[in-house]
Amino acid sequence: MSNQNYVKLFSPDKYLFNAVIIFVITTLFYFFGASLRLIDELSLFWPLNAVLAALFVRNRPVYYFVCYSAMVVYDAFTTHWGWQSAIINLSNMVFIIVVARLLLRYSRTQDESNWALNAFNLFYTCLIGSILSSLLGSIGSTGPSSDYRQFLSLFTDWFGEQFSTGVLMMPFLLMATWPQWKALPDFHLSKIYPLLGVIVSVIASVVIGGAGSLAFPLPALIWCAIRYPLPVTALVTLLTGGVEIILLANSIIAINPNMPLVVNEMFSARLGIATMAICPLIVSVSVDAINRLIKQTSLRADYDYLTGIYSRSGLYEALKNKAPLMHQPNQKLCVMLLDIDYFKRINDNYGHECGDIVLAAFARRLSQTVGNEGLVARLGGEEFVVACSTRSEEEGYAFAEQIRKDIELTAFRYQQQTLFITVSIGLAATSTENQTLLDTFNSQLVQADKYLYLSKRNGRNQTSMASLTECVINN
Known part of the structure; x- marks a missing residue:
């Protein structure tokens, strides 16, 4: 999916391989669910439908028949349901197809990642899929002549099982990624506090009991939603809900201590756990959206929209972050102010679109030339600045001349036109020992502006600075 490392099992052109993978996955999860059956057709957990629905959301739904065949084949060898197997497994396919198709329909009108993040849509798709699947499965299991109370x-x-399992599993399945071990942040003990809160709250549910105890993990899960990424929150929510259902089914969490758990109480408990699971997911989605907005706002503030290099505010932030590296003894901060010569002629002769393309290409070339030796920013219009650390003014001047000559020799393309440009540079350099790096930069920027004016007045395409008695003009 998009730029994220989502887990993918299918190869677009390997149809036989894909069919085998689907058949194996179906059989394995069918076996897992069947091993947890409480009564004939019903299981404590039935993860197969949620897993396959998530797979078909991500891939083309051309292997439904393979899934259905695997289910029927498994039943043929392990049960004696006969014709009921066809209907019961068809009910599984109803959940898989309905949920997958509804999520795919939603994704067409949204950003590619939104459907996987939107808990509301997962909630109602699982609700619709569970109702239709359960209706067909119940009719197939009981037969048309059965008592309505049995039905x-x-x-x-x-x-209850289909809905709770779907709501708990689908968010994690849709957001599952391969682990990026190199990208893992440094571990801090405080990061496990929300997870410890979930564990403590589940233990409290067991100790205290009662219907209200099912909601004990909710505050800790919301804490997880605030502190952890969405995939981690989805996994923690899945595990918490699954543990609570298992504890309920085995009467370890006692809703009514005076009598055993009855069917309607288990149904209510499953719905309560599934509904509770939506809350931390909604919080996590909201936090993720806020973080994305903050990041976008920060990018717009710190980077120039046209050229992709630092803006003035972004350069200030970068100078703060690199202060320890650039604020070294016996080093000088060199500030180069660059202005593209006769840039107005480009706009007048070729149009503003050409001007924008030249500015973007110029910024890329300037960044490549400067590399890791300094910071590059656009101050506005055709005016750019480079800040770097050098041992002397002469070294800074040589670096500025290298930039100027490199730009002069670079051909810029626009449609069928080849354009050559030159740049005038004003350079100022001083030590940073007596004031902060930002204060030094601001004072040197004023000086660099004076020498930029001198370069332009003396004929352009040259570098001017204070310690040299004359400007060196390109020959």
């Missing part, structure tokens, strides 16, 4: 009991159990 209703089976439907509630079926729906």
Whole structure:
């Protein structure tokens, strides 16, 4: 998916390989769910449908028949359901197809990552898929002549399991990524506090009991949503909800201590856990959206929209961050102010589109020439600045001349035209020992502006600075 390292199992052109992978996944998860069956057709957990729905959201839905065949084949060898197997497994396919198609339909009108992040859409897609799947599965299991009370009991159990498993698993499955171990941040003990809060709250649910105890983990899960990325929050929510369902089914969390858990209480508990799981996901989505907005705002403030290099404010922030590196004894801060010569002629002769292309290409070339030796920013219009640290004014001057000559020899392309430009440079350099790096930069920028004016007045395409008695003009 997009620029994210989402887990992908299918190869677009390897149809047989894909079919085998789907068949194996279906069989493995079918076996896992079947091993957790509480009564004939119903399982404590049935993760198969959520897993396959997530797979078909990410890939072309051309392998439905493979899934269905794997289910029927498994039942043929392990059960004696006969014709019921066809209907029960068809109900599984109803959940898979409905959820996958609804999420795909939503994704067409949204940014590619939004459908995976939007908990509201996951909630209602799982709700619709669970209702339709449970209706078909209950009819197939009980038969048309069964007592409506048997049908209703089976439907509630079926729906509660499908819905809770779907809501708990789908967010994590849709956001699952391969681990990026090199990109893991430094570990701090404080980062596990929210997770410890979840563990403590689950233990409190066991100790205290009662229906309200199911909501004990909610504050800790919201804490996780604030502190952790969305995929991690989805995983923690999945594990918490799954643990609570297992504890409930085994009466370790006692909703009613005076009597065993009955079907309608398990149904209600599953819905409560699924509904609770939505809350931290909504918080996590909101936090993620806010962080994205802050990042976009920061990028717009710190980087020039046209050239992609630092803006003035971005340069100031970069100078703050690099102060320890550039604020060295016996080093001088060199500030070069660059102005493209006769840039107005480019706009007048070729249009502003050409001017924008030249500015962007100039910024790229300037950044390549400066490299890691300094910082490059656009102050506005055709005016740019380079800040770097050198041992002497002469070294700074030589670096400025290298930049000037490199620009002069660079051919800039616009449509069928080849353009050559020159640049005038004003250079100022001084030590940074007696004042802050930003104060030194601002004072030297004023001086560099004076010498830039001198370069332009003396014929352009040259570098001027204070310690030299004359400007060196390009021959």
